[in-house]
Amino acid sequence: MSQPAHILVVDDDHEIRTLLAEYLEKNGLRVSVARDGKEMHRVLDRVRVDLVVLDILLPGDDGLTLCRALRANSQVPIIMLTARGDDVDRILGLELGADDYVPKPFKPRELLARITAVLRRTTHVLREPLPSDVRCYCFAGWRLDTTARALTDESGNIVALSGAEFRLLAVLLAHATQVLSRLQLMELLRGRDLDPFDRSIDQRVSRLRQILRDDARSPLIIKTVYGEGYVIGVPVATE
Secondary structure, three states, X not given: OOOOXXXXXXXXXXXXXXXXXXXXXXXXXXXXXXXXXXXXXXXXXXXXXXXXXXXXXXXXXXXXXHHHHHHHHOOOOEEEEEEOOOHHHHHHHHHOOOOEEEXXXXXXXXXXXXXXXXXXXXXXXXXXXXXXXXOEEEEOOEEEEOOOOEEEOOOOOEEOOOHHHHHHHHHHHHOOOOOEOHHHHHHHOOOOOXXXXXXXXXXXXXXXXHHOOOOOOOOOOEEEEOOOEEEEOOOOEEO
């Protein structure tokens, strides 16, 4: 039997921390609490957490700073707590990689529903690998260095990639044996505000095929699985 999800609540208001911890635990979740960034990092260093509820207004590093730091090193889902009507903080939080937001004041039941929805969505969605997981991918004579963010051909020449092209290629290579749908690719690329029928993924794949000199009529490196998505069609080695 699997353990209940472990939630970390980061809020400097003692009453809110206590209320949320009690409510979420009554509803079958495990809960840890922290009042600021330092306590948050101590908890994360000690235990595995499935989702972070992160208030924006915190002493020391604010929630946006902590969200940026978390997303640079982790794929843990994040729900931001924001002041009601503060659209700037809400937009910034989502741009920095938060999965959802809840405006204050809120009902614990609403937060529970948001937590459940995010966990349901992210549990079965592939997560983008951390840069530290793999330094280089080698495939069909090409080499993608994820540290230097550089693509080189078989002669060692550096080939220019945009940031979007680099991220898409890295994600495809990281899941080289799996067919990835547009929706999965958008989730992995954190494009959650995009329409799953948006053609930008197709356009990026087309551009990558041109860069990799992969015949668009009969591609070997990035194959299309009709009705399903895209998959790397050549062996991929990692360093």
